[in-house]
Amino acid sequence: MLIYKEFTFDSAHFLPNVPDGHKCKEMHGHTYRLRIWIKGQPDPQLGWVMDFAVLKSVVKPVVAELDHKCMNYVAGLENPTCELIAVWIWDRLKPLLPAMDHLELHETPTSGVVYNGN
Template identity: 60%
Template sequence: MLIFREITFDSAHFLTNVPEDHKCRQMHGHTYHLKVFIEGKLQKEGWVLDFKVLKDVMLPVIDQLDHKVLNDVKGLENPTCENVIVWIWNSLKPQLPGLKRLELSETPTSGAIYEGD
């Protein structure tokens, strides 16, 4: 079974590996929408994982990104949506062995999906 929890956070970034005249080279911000999927079997409590436990694991990771300049976050010097989702995965996976999938949207019409290597 898959369960999920969603969270939003706001961050700014700029992309340095794009041409000088690309609009994303300038500092700009997004309201990111993250959906974390956990895979597992139903436990005796009737759930795969307590949603509060999932939230408690997610919040310290998201706190490192929320209202921050992503370029200043260690390991996110090139904070494309793709690199941000991999950074989140690497931060959550040690604490969530059932982590199956992440979906990260940086706009209502664009984002990335990551299911590990």
């Protein structure tokens, strides 16, 4: 069974490695939507895979590292593409959430990435 919890955060970034004239080379911001997926079986007594409150307490501090920040200056994200931000989040959460199956990071309502550590 897979459960998920969704989080949002607002961050700015610019992509220094894109060609001159590309709109993403300039500083701009997004409201990111992060969805964390946990895999497991419901506990026979409690009836849930994981307490959503516990999941929130683990993820919120990591999200806070990015929220209302310029991601180019956060923890070495010099080229903070959606893909590399997803890896950065995964690397922080996976040790704390071993049952995390994958994450989704949406940079816009129609663009994003799914990452499972591979």
